Amino acid sequence: MLDEIKRSIQAFETVLDEIPEIRYAGDPVLRQVTNLTTLKEGMEIGGKMKNVLLKYRNITGWGRGFAAPQIGEDKSVFITFVDDQVEVFINPNITEKSDKTNFYKELCMSVGVMSADVERPDWIVMEWMDEKGSTRSEKFDGFKARLYQHEVAHLRGRLNLDDASPGGIEYAIFDPLKEKLRDTR
Ligand SMILES: [Zn+2]
Secondary structure: OHHHHHHHHHHHHHHHHHOOOOOOOOOHHHHOOOEOOOHHHHHHHHHHHHHHHHHHHHHHOOOOEEEHHHHOOOEOEEEEEEOOEEEEEEEEEEEEEOOOEEEEEEOOOOOOOEEEEEEEEOOEEEEEEOOOOOEEEEEEOHHHHHHHHHHHHHHOOOOHHHHEEEEEEEEOOOOHHHOOOEOOO
């Protein structure tokens, strides 16, 4: 276990050296409720976030979502990296969610080497402005529902640590790419 923790901390040190833009738990910007933004500004911030996320992925091999407060921007926008594509979500809002929930060990670029096992709804309906400026509303389940809920929480000033199940915070020494949604803790 010690070797795995060391490896994880070494990767984190490289991130700290090479990507100074990232903000970490303890930074007040991560605790603000973000403001609505425009298509133009949302896409500009999205572009900055994309550079950071791609650099991060190069170092660690993971990282599938990133929200504006994580680079110090107090605006409602997040991006995702899914199926080799970056997508920008502007002013997202979750309008419906399932009663049924699942569990997943979430990592966060603003939390570093710790993971949090968080219980969240199975599916959500999310409304947002897409990259062309159209208002969209769609139902998502599975991993996307999980990812979008984590990112929207950032825009409301919450981190995965805040929503961790009791006893669910641990050193992230598992392979995040092999992590699966679970019905029970
Ligand atoms: Zn996060």
